[in-house]
Amino acid sequence: MPPPPRHKLLADIHDLIRLELENAQFNGSTGALVEVLKSGQSDLRRHGHRATAQSMLRTEGFPHAWAPEEQLLTLADLQATTNSILQDLRGVMLAPPALHNGYLLCDVAAAAIQCAGVANDESGELAVTRSRRSVDFSVAMRGGTCKLKFSMATTPSNEWTRWDTREGGDSLLFGVARMLYGLRPVRPCMMKVRGDLFPRMFALPGGSRPDEDYLREILREYTKVSQLRLDYGNIDYVRRHNFLLAMRDASVMPNVKHLVIKCVDDWPILEFVESRKRHIRERDREVDDVLTAVWETMHTRADGGGVLDVLELEGRCCIPEDHARGLQTLVGRVMVTARCIRSDSASDCDICSWTLA
Numbered sequence: 001m002p003p004p005p006r007h008k009l010l011a012d013i014h015d016l017i018r019l020e021l022e023n024a025q026f027n028g029s030t031g032a033l034v035e036v037l038k039s040g041q042s043d044l045r046r047h048g049h050r051a052t053a054q055s056m057l058r059t060e061g062f063p064h065a066w067a068p069e070e071q072l073l074t075l076a077d078l079q080a081t082t083n084s085i086l087q088d089l090r091g092v093m094l095a096p097p098a099l100h101n102g103y104l105l106c107d108v109a110a111a112a113i114q115c116a117g118v119a120n121d122e123s124g125e126l127a128v129t130r131s132r133r134s135v136d137f138s139v140a141m142r143g144g145t146c147k148l149k150f151s152m153a154t155t156p157s158n159e160w161t162r163w164d165t166r167e168g169g170d171s172l173l174f175g176v177a178r179m180l181y182g183l184r185p186v187r188p189c190m191m192k193v194r195g196d197l198f199p200r201m202f203a204l205p206g207g208s209r210p211d212e213d214y215l216r217e218i219l220r221e222y223t224k225v226s227q228l229r230l231d232y233g234n235i236d237y238v239r240r241h242n243f244l245l246a247m248r249d250a251s252v253m254p255n256v257k258h259l260v261i262k263c264v265d266d267w268p269i270l271e272f273v274e275s276r277k278r279h280i281r282e283r284d285r286e287v288d289d290v291l292t293a294v295w296e297t298m299h300t301r302a303d304g305g306g307v308l309d310v311l312e313l314e315g316r317c318c319i320p321e322d323h324a325r326g327l328q329t330l331v332g333r334v335m336v337t338a339r340c341i342r343s344d345s346a347s348d349c350d351i352c353s354w355t356l357a
Contacts (some may be wrong), residue, residue, distance in 0.1 A: 003170050003178075005048035007097035013040040014089040021082045030078050034063045037082065052092050059084050105150065105182025109139075113185055116146045123224050126188035128176070130154075130195045135172070137179055139186050148186075152179055173198040173242055174211035180218045187224050191253075194231040196243045215242065219252045227258040232290050233265030233315060241293040248297050250306030259308050259331075261294055263287045263315040263338065283317050283341055291323040298330040307331060314338050318351040 045053035061081035124141035139148040312335040346352035
């Protein structure tokens with residue numbers, strides 16, 4: 001789900017080509033003009049203007065990189081080719097700026113739901129899961145009898161893994177937000193996010209991040225979501241808490257009343273004592289990181305009037321009493337269904353025993 005092509009780039013490349021054409025006409029040299037045509041075509045393709053870039057390649061007389069040296073174009077030939085390209089660029093520049101593909105996905109999702117015979121007032125469940133190769137968006141409606149799945153690839157060959165993606169003003173988080181824009185017709189009442197680990201843009205001067213802003217903007221339209229589940233069990237990735245921290249704004253998914261947080265995964269307890277101790281320390285740190293982010297979110301959201309009815313904490317871990325008591329002041333009720341990691345019975349654990357009181 002790449003961003004829409006930058007419309008201003010068309011004018012920039014047009015002006016640069018026109019300038020080099022004027023220089024070539026003045027000094028009779030074509031070398032600089034040839035390089036500008038090649039680089040302009042490459043920039044258009046790389047920044048999403050693929051149709052325009054292909055049109056340039058198909059223009060008669062375009063100086064292809066693979067053209068043999070004996071087929072060098074004369075200035076008159078190159079001038080005719082360049083004028084044709086400039087005319088095409090002006091036509092594209094006059095057209096409205098392209099929209100991101102989330103708009104197309106919105107039409108596709110709406111058509112799929114309509115074909116399935118789902119009524120306008122029916123809601124579904126939306127699950128967002130990141131794997132190593134994709135971010136998958138699974139939709140279940142009518143009690144799971146109607147299922148749809150949409151995927152956004154994250155393979156090494158696509159735009160999300162290029163080193164300059166975030167410097168160029170885009171991110172995987174931005175792509176996820178655009179996918180969520182397209183899936184608005186689902187109108188989910190329940191949403192699940194496994195991982196919540198989407199790399200974001202580098203901060204702009206002043207600290208803002210357009211991808212985070214856009215995610216919040218889209219999630220404000222998910223007004224039917226009453227239950228949100230955030231699964232931080234997958235420790236293969238760095239924790240980022242993007243969805244959780246987006247909820248600091250009480251207008252984001254404004255009708256969420258039940259939040260389920262899976263703090264860590266249900267890993268088996270290790271047999272060897274030292275390995276077991278290290279494993280428990282790592283899980284404790286993960287729980288502390290997650291619950292700190294939860295507290296920050298609930299505190300800010302409550303100040304905006306978005307108090308939750310229920311906050312449920314689960315996973316194979318120990319929930320410290322001070323964390324839970326602090327959260328209890330910010331939500332209607334805190335439910336701890338986590339299973340103790342130190343002992344088979346919470347009553348034997350110095351950290352978990354408070355849950356039995």
